[in-house]
Amino acid sequence: MGTRAALLLTAGALLLAAADDPKVATSHTVKAGETLGGIANRAEVPRVLIIEANGLKAPYALRTGQKLVIPRRRTHTVKDGETGFGIAMDFGVPWSQIALASGVNPKAPVRTGQKLTIPTLARAAVAAAPSVPVEADGDVPAFRWPVTGPVRRAFAAQGSGKTGHDGIDVLADKGTAIRAAAAGKVIYAGEGPKEYGKTVILFHGGRWTTTYSYLDAITVTDGEEVRSGQRIGLNGETGLAAQPQLHFEIRRNRVPLDPAKYLPQDKP
CATH class of the missing domain: 3.10.350.10 (LysM domain)
Known part of the structure; x- marks a missing residue:
């Protein structure tokens, strides 16, 4: 002893x-x-x-x-097929901050093997802002509908050789306000991958994120803290959208989840 x-x-x-x-x-x-x-x-x-x-x-x-x-720097080596869009989502850090810390052009595509600096611990940074409640690991944010309208296409999981659909597509008039489904921090605001068009991603703590795509206009900026229900953009038909609609995703640890299981049954 x-x-x-x-x-x-x-x-x-x-x-x-x-x-x-x-x-x-x-x-x-x-x-x-x-x-x-x-x-x-x-x-x-x-x-x-x-x-x-x-x-x-x-x-x-x-x-x-x-x-x-005291934010400790982390590093990340870009893997084949990765994008700034996905790296920001993975680390919960605005892409503009990653690009700034890494000395790269935020508008330039990342390259396989490129070494990036991840500048801050996003959870600590978000938690420091009392205006933005952040969920602990395992807690589910109180999500709300980002826009009201009929669901044109539902969520479909990948697998069994079938093409999945990582979120839901909600029809709404062009220019309709798109609102944050929960309080959080903007970790991406700009042109997403080709199929997504103009996109905003919010980080909600506990590795939860929401994605809003096909936007006509973005009304928030990288790193901005937003309230639940705050306008983050205007509905549009960018990306693969053939008519005005919102593509909306809920993810945890980058894994897409069915929004229908987390959104209120009654739309506002």
Whole structure:
């Protein structure tokens, strides 16, 4: 027991030391006299990333006792067939921020083997914003219909040699407001893959995302926090749409789920 207790104490001391090491810590409590620049230097994290992760406003004065998220950089090597659209969805980080941190043109296609920097821990960044409630892992967001109209095409799972359909297509007049199905953060706003057309993707925490495609116009920007029901775009017929309609997806861990199982039975 003595040896085991000593080992446990040693392990605990190592964990505490790691937690106190500014080069690996993922959070920091501001001490009297500390500045943002000094914290960034000791943490070896660019000042701008700490500002973005914590939603700090100029002149970036800190308060003693204030808790800061220290966003640790991650890297990703682009695999064959991947797109910026999919990478943003996978990491829950706006593509514009990934492109900026990686020094690449956000409008240029990614290349197989390209090394990208994933700049922030999106969940911590979103959770820092009290206006946007974020679901914990396993919790299902309280989804609402993004637009009212008849469902032209239902969800169909992939498999058995059949072509699936990763969401639902809802008919609505061109220019109808498309609204966020739940509160979240915009992780993609722009031209999606060819078949999707103009697209917005929202991250809701717990690895939940919603996708809104075929849009005529986008009214939010990458990184923006939105409320449930907030307008994010206007209905259109871009991509593969042959008439005005919304293509809407709900995913968890990038796996498409049937929206009919998560949306209220009664439309607004």
